[in-house]
Amino acid sequence: MEYEIFNLGDVTLQSGVTLPNAFLAYKTYGKLNEKKDNVIIYPTAFGDQHVQNEWLIGNGMALDPSKYFIIVPNLLGNGLSSSPSNTPPPFDNANFPQVTIYDNVKFQYRLVTEKFGIQKIALVVGWSMGAIQSFQWGASYPDMVERIAPFCGGAKTWPQTYVVLNGMKAALMAAVGFESNKLNKLTSADMRAVGNVYAGWGVSQAFYREELYREMGYDSLEGFVAGVWEDSFMKMNPHNVLAMLWTGQNANISANPAYHGDFDAALKTIKAITCIMPGSTDLFCTVDDNKYEAKLIPNAVCHPIESIWGHFAGRGINIVDNKFIDDNLKHLLALSANG
Incomplete structure (x- = not known):
C-alpha cells in the first residue's frame, strides 16, 4: 500500500495531552495546479484507510485526478496515521490519548498549508466519519473551503x-x-x-x-x-x-474553542456551498438530522440518496448509489464558489 507520511511533531491535543512524534498518513491523486486552487480533501471514515476512498476517484468522475489534486488524509487511530497500534509507549494500545474530529482537521490543515502551501480548497467530501470531517472543515476554515459534500454523516454525533x-x-x-x-x-x-x-x-x-x-x-x-x-x-x-x-462518539463541529458547544452557531458560520447526501434508509445517520443541519447552513441543500442500502449507500458498493453521489458532486463542482 503506497502512501506518504507528514510528520506533525509533538502535538497538543484538545484533551491537553501532548502526543509526541505524531504523524498523518495521506495519499494524493492528480497534480496541484499553479494557482493551487484545484484541491479536493477527502478524509477517511471510521475503520477505513485511503484505499477505501478510491472508488469515488477516477477519470471522468467528479473527483477526476486529471483535473483535481485530491488529498486523502487518514484518520488518526486508523492504523496508518498515529494510532494505538503504531505509537510507542507510553501511548501505545489502550493508553492512546483521546483524539477529536477537531484535532484531525487541525492536523489536516497543517498538511495542506505547510506541505503544499494551499490556501483555497475547492471541495471537502466524505462518507460517515469522513462526512463529519467535511462539516468540521467548513466550520473551522469557512473562508478557505468553497464547497463541502458530506454523505451519510452528520455535523455532530446525534444521541441515537x-x-x-x-x-x-x-x-x-x-x-x-x-x-x-x-x-x-x-x-x-x-x-x-x-x-x-x-x-x-x-x-x-x-x-x-x-x-x-x-x-x-x-x-x-x-x-x-x-x-x-x-x-x-x-x-x-x-x-x-x-x-x-471515542472520536466518533464525541464528534461535534462546535465542541472547540471557536464555538464553545454552540452547534447552531457553528452551522451558520459555514460559508461553503453545501450538498448533504443522507442515505434515505440510513438507520443511525438519519435524513432528519441532516435536514436540521441543512436549514442552518446558509448555502446548503439536502439531497437524500434514495436507496435501501442504508448507511452503506455511501460505501461505494451499489452502482446506482455511486452514480447519484458522483452526479451530485459534478453539479456541486460546477457551481461558482463566488456566489
Missing part, C-alpha cells in the same frame, strides 16, 4: 448515533468484563462481536428482507454476516477501533 457506537464499544468491553484496566488483553478475535453489532445498523431492514447480499455473492444471511461484518472488523486492531469509537 452515540448509542449505536456505544453498543459496538460495549461488545469489546464485555470481552474484558467491563474492566478498563484489562483492555490490553483484547485481540482481533474479540472484534467478531463488534461486527455482529454493526451488522444490524450498516444496512437497512429492506436490504435484508430483499436479500440484497446475494448480489454480493453470499447465498445466506449467516454467510453475509460472517463474510462481510465479522471478517472486516476482525481485520481491525481492537485498540484502534476503541480510539476511533
Whole structure:
C-alpha cells in the first residue's frame, strides 16, 4: 500500500495531552495546479484507510485526478496515521490519548498549508466519519473551503448515533468484563462481536428482507454476516477501533474553542456551498438530522440518496448509489464558489 507520511511533531491535543512524534498518513491523486486552487480533501471514515476512498476517484468522475489534486488524509487511530497500534509507549494500545474530529482537521490543515502551501480548497467530501470531517472543515476554515459534500454523516454525533457506537464499544468491553484496566488483553478475535453489532445498523431492514447480499455473492444471511461484518472488523486492531469509537462518539463541529458547544452557531458560520447526501434508509445517520443541519447552513441543500442500502449507500458498493453521489458532486463542482 503506497502512501506518504507528514510528520506533525509533538502535538497538543484538545484533551491537553501532548502526543509526541505524531504523524498523518495521506495519499494524493492528480497534480496541484499553479494557482493551487484545484484541491479536493477527502478524509477517511471510521475503520477505513485511503484505499477505501478510491472508488469515488477516477477519470471522468467528479473527483477526476486529471483535473483535481485530491488529498486523502487518514484518520488518526486508523492504523496508518498515529494510532494505538503504531505509537510507542507510553501511548501505545489502550493508553492512546483521546483524539477529536477537531484535532484531525487541525492536523489536516497543517498538511495542506505547510506541505503544499494551499490556501483555497475547492471541495471537502466524505462518507460517515469522513462526512463529519467535511462539516468540521467548513466550520473551522469557512473562508478557505468553497464547497463541502458530506454523505451519510452528520455535523455532530446525534444521541441515537452515540448509542449505536456505544453498543459496538460495549461488545469489546464485555470481552474484558467491563474492566478498563484489562483492555490490553483484547485481540482481533474479540472484534467478531463488534461486527455482529454493526451488522444490524450498516444496512437497512429492506436490504435484508430483499436479500440484497446475494448480489454480493453470499447465498445466506449467516454467510453475509460472517463474510462481510465479522471478517472486516476482525481485520481491525481492537485498540484502534476503541480510539476511533471515542472520536466518533464525541464528534461535534462546535465542541472547540471557536464555538464553545454552540452547534447552531457553528452551522451558520459555514460559508461553503453545501450538498448533504443522507442515505434515505440510513438507520443511525438519519435524513432528519441532516435536514436540521441543512436549514442552518446558509448555502446548503439536502439531497437524500434514495436507496435501501442504508448507511452503506455511501460505501461505494451499489452502482446506482455511486452514480447519484458522483452526479451530485459534478453539479456541486460546477457551481461558482463566488456566489
